[in-house]
Amino acid sequence: MARTATASDRTPRDTIVRVATELFGRxxxxxxxxxxxxxxxGILAGSLYAHIDGKENxxxxxxxxxxxxxxEEVTVAFEGAGSASERLRAMILAHVRxxxxxxxxxxxxxxxxxxxxxxxxxxxxxxxxxxxxxxTRLLEEGVADGSFAADIDVRVTVLSILGSxxxxxxxLSSDGPIPVEELSDRLSDALMKGVLGR
Amino acid sequence: MARTATASDRTPRDTIVRVATELFGRxxxxxxxxxxxxxxxGILAGSLYAHIDGKENxxxxxxxxxxxxxxEEVTVAFEGAGSASERLRAMILAHVRxxxxxxxxxxxxxxxxxxxxxxxxxxxxxxxxxxxxxxTRLLEEGVADGSFAADIDVRVTVLSILGSxxxxxxxLSSDGPIPVEELSDRLSDALMKGVLGR
DNA sequence: CCTACCGATCGGTAGG
DNA sequence: CCTACCGATCGGTAGG
Numbered sequence: 001m002a003r004t005a006t007a008s009d010r011t012p013r014d015t016i017v018r019v020a021t022e023l024f025g026r027x028x029x030x031x032x033x034x035x036x037x038x039x040x041x042g043i044l045a046g047s048l049y050a051h052i053d054g055k056e057n058x059x060x061x062x063x064x065x066x067x068x069x070x071x072e073e074v075t076v077a078f079e080g081a082g083s084a085s086e087r088l089r090a091m092i093l094a095h096v097r098x099x100x101x102x103x104x105x106x107x108x109x110x111x112x113x114x115x116x117x118x119x120x121x122x123x124x125x126x127x128x129x130x131x132x133x134x135x136t137r138l139l140e141e142g143v144a145d146g147s148f149a150a151d152i153d154v155r156v157t158v159l160s161i162l163g164s165x166x167x168x169x170x171x172l173s174s175d176g177p178i179p180v181e182e183l184s185d186r187l188s189d190a191l192m193k194g195v196l197g198r
Numbered sequence: 199m200a201r202t203a204t205a206s207d208r209t210p211r212d213t214i215v216r217v218a219t220e221l222f223g224r225x226x227x228x229x230x231x232x233x234x235x236x237x238x239x240g241i242l243a244g245s246l247y248a249h250i251d252g253k254e255n256x257x258x259x260x261x262x263x264x265x266x267x268x269x270e271e272v273t274v275a276f277e278g279a280g281s282a283s284e285r286l287r288a289m290i291l292a293h294v295r296x297x298x299x300x301x302x303x304x305x306x307x308x309x310x311x312x313x314x315x316x317x318x319x320x321x322x323x324x325x326x327x328x329x330x331x332x333x334t335r336l337l338e339e340g341v342a343d344g345s346f347a348a349d350i351d352v353r354v355t356v357l358s359i360l361g362s363x364x365x366x367x368x369x370l371s372s373d374g375p376i377p378v379e380e381l382s383d384r385l386s387d388a389l390m391k392g393v394l395g396r
Numbered sequence: 397c398c399t400a401c402c403g404a405t406c407g408g409t410a411g412g
Numbered sequence: 413c414c415t416a417c418c419g420a421t422c423g424g425t426a427g428g
Contacts, residue, residue, distance in 0.1 A: 045423085046425075048424095055423065
């Protein structure tokens with residue numbers, strides 16, 4: 001089962017984090033043992049602790065780095081030029097790009113923060129709220145400038161959009177090699193026009 | 199920690215299933231031990247096996263019963279009278295009603311089938327596909343009769359709708375006592391009209 | 397990074 | 413439904 005480090009692994013620690021991401025994403029955090037990770041890395045379980053602090057900190061690091069990538073990339077799209085519609089499309093594209101690049105990590109980021117302790121959950125929740133706020137602000141701006149319908153329920157719409165986006169890792173990877181841009185366009189159409197069309 | 203059986207528990211087995219649903223939903227399947235369940239029921243771990251076969255079968259039963267409720271209720275809405283739009287609204291309402299009634303179980307049904315063995319996963323996947331097919335057929339009918347826009351991507355739209363619906367347990371329970379009908383209406387608006395409005 | 401091990405906990409069972 | 417227990421596995425550590 002043991003694999004060699006890949007090109008992106010600059011240190012043994014990188015290898016451990018990459019393998020843990022794969023296994024947590026595939027079998028969940030409690031469904032993955034430190035021995036599973038070690039055997040995939042090609043070392044013994046005890047040896048992991050020369051590189052990392054413990055299992056929960058490994059999960060925390062994966063989630064926090066993951067969430068920062070979403071916040072950073074989507075913030076760029078949020079702050080970009082164009083109409084509210086164009087910026088929302090860009091935000092959806094940025095999100096889908098990250099999902100397509102790292103479906104396992106996305107799974108962990110949006111579904112497995114529950115396994116963190118109370119204090120770490122609090123930290124993650126704050127960052128997730130900041131991510132959600134990007135979409136809330138975009139919708140509010142779009143309503144204010146007339147790009148979006150005045151009678152939309154911003155909160156429910158944001159949660160609907162995030163629900164759709166957070167569900168994509170469930171089917172994106174098993175859907176074969178659909179071009180990300182095309183898929184993102186269709187998802188944007190579904191979320192922006194609904195079933196009734198524009 | 200032990201509680202007495204509630205009114206709906208006709209047998210000790212019912213109590214076990216109800217408690218397991220609560221705990222699997224709150225702490226996940228691998229995050230819940232048979233001892234956790236037993237102590238909440240008020241018996242010892244070994245005694246559980248006088249009533250049930252094993253841990254995985256407990257999970258399977260919860261998921262299968264849960265998914266059947268979704269299929270049954272949403273099928274009624276699918277087969278109801280009215281336009282495609284009205285029927286889709288009724289399907290969304292049926293779904294949201296079940297989520298509101300049993301958020302923990304919904305969590306398990308849509309997120310924790312991964313913890314089943316290969317053969318049980320296959321069975322569950324088939325039923326989930328049948329559920330998804332209800333929405334696919336409804337959208338196809340709506341496109342055919344002109345209720346919905348001709349250029350929607352049915353597959354992506356279905357997955358977007360299911361994503362939004364499957365995400366609701368994440369926020370529905372923590373959102374206080376919003377009337378289910380109202381919330382379902384707003385969600386229907388978001389999914390059917392998008393942000394652009396009708 | 398290995399050897400060797402810790403105490404705790406896991407799902408489950410035999411016999412009553 | 414309890415007593416008493418099984419072998420396996422868990423996250424993690426000491427010492428090298």
